[in-house]
Structures are given as structure tokens and as C-alpha cells.
Amino acid sequence: GAGVSQSPSNKVTEKGKDVELRCDPISGHTALYWYRQSLGQGLEFLIYFQGNSAPDKSGLPSDRFSAERTGGSVSTLTIQRTQQEDSAVYLCASSYTHSNQPQHFGDGTRLSIL
Amino acid sequence: AQSVTQLGSHVSVSEGALVLLRCNYSSSVPPYLFWYVQYPNQGLQLLLKYTSAATLVKGINGFEAEFKKSETSFHLTKPSAHMSDAAEYFCAVSGNTGFQKLVFGTGTRLLVSP
Numbered sequence: 549g550a551g552v553s554q555s556p557s558n559k560v561t562e563k564g565k566d567v568e569l570r571c572d573p574i575s576g577h578t579a580l581y582w583y584r585q586s587l588g589q590g591l592e593f594l595i596y597f598q599g600n601s602a603p604d605k606s607g608l609p610s611d612r613f614s615a616e617r618t619g620g621s622v623s624t625l626t627i628q629r630t631q632q633e634d635s636a637v638y639l640c641a642s643s644y645t646h647s648n649q650p651q652h653f654g655d656g657t658r659l660s661i662l
Numbered sequence: 663a664q665s666v667t668q669l670g671s672h673v674s675v676s677e678g679a680l681v682l683l684r685c686n687y688s689s690s691v692p693p694y695l696f697w698y699v700q701y702p703n704q705g706l707q708l709l710l711k712y713t714s715a716a717t718l719v720k721g722i723n724g725f726e727a728e729f730k731k732s733e734t735s736f737h738l739t740k741p742s743a744h745m746s747d748a749a750e751y752f753c754a755v756s757g758n759t760g761f762q763k764l765v766f767g768t769g770t771r772l773l774v775s776p
Contacts, residue, residue, distance in 0.1 A: 552705070579761050581763065581764075583764075590766060590767075590768050590769065591752065591764075591766035593763040593764065593765070596761060596763060598761055603761065604761070604763065607763070639705055639706070641706075641764075645761075648694060648711075648713035648714075650696065650708045650711050651764060652708070653698075653705035653706040653707070654705050655703070655704050655705045656704075656705050
């Protein structure tokens, strides 16, 4: 497809379980970003990738959160030992190289922790 | 450090009326500024961007915004509201070099009545 693809679109899991969220960026986009959208905190930056490396991980809220990107394409955000406060919509975005190129967003994964 | 303030969590207009959504920014470096729109259960769609070229920026769906450095503002306007404009609108700021995360405002929900 032409846009950023995220899966699953919805995920419900029990507290304490691990979850993996996937992002497939637009072909040719070297930059990939993860954001989190929650009622209490709004839209927050989590991490970004340039190619397969992550120069800025400053937004990851705890060491339970990690992300990787392989082949300069697909990225996976992993949350270990999920907590109820992890419930949110996780948005992925991708863009071309420079910051004047806009970020294109996927529809997000809605994560609910029971 | 960068931040964005959006005045008014909700704005109500009648169909055909002027739309004005306010955004003020703070940035220690020359900023890039963006307006995104979010429809229910969807990701963010770029409306327009300011990247240090023309200060009056025209976007999609008849929206435009003017960058005013003296007022540190980037307000979004549309001359005549349409029912389909009802959505949540986010203003965002980033730096202007390399890869830059977006820092978002808290959003403004636009309500359009017939």
C-alpha cells in the first residue's frame, strides 16, 4: 500500500503480558517515528529511527519499552510486563530524510490493558 | 526546548462560518510548524506545513495558516466551515535540522453545526 501500515489495529491483553506492535513505513522513507496518544498525556514522542539505528530514544517511558527496526523498513515496538497505564493508541510515522519533509502517520494500534 | 499551546480544547462554528484555531509556539531555534487533522479512529493527516519559505501557507481542504514570528503564532483558518471539517486538529513544532521529533499541542476539537 501507499501509506504507513500498522498492525494490529486493536490489541487487548492482560496486565503483565508482553505485546509487540508493528509498523511498516512508506517505501523509501528513511526516518521512522513512534508516538503514543493517551487521554492524560496527549501525543508524546517515543523514539525515532534513522535507517536501523535509533539516535533518539528519549521518549521511551521506561525500560519495559523497546523498539527495533530491521532492513531500514519494518519496525517493532515491544512493551514488556504491560501495565494499565500503557493503555493508549500507539502511532507510527515515517518521512524522508530532512525535517522539512512531513511525517506521514499510520492509523495506529489501540492497546488496552485489562 | 520546544512547546506548543493550543487555545481552546473545543471550538464550535456554524456551517459556512469562519474557522479559526489558535496555535502559539515556543522554540529556541527557528521552527518548522505543522497542522495535522485527526478523524475518529484514524491517524494524523497533514493539513499544511511551514518550513521557512512563505509565511502564509496554504494547505488541503481550503485551510491556511500564517506564521507570525513577532507573535510566535501559527493560527489555522478556513473561510467557510463544512460539516466534514469536524475533527480534532493538532499543531506541532519541530526543529529545522536533521531528523526532528514533533512536539504536539493538546489538540482542538472542531464542532460544526448545520
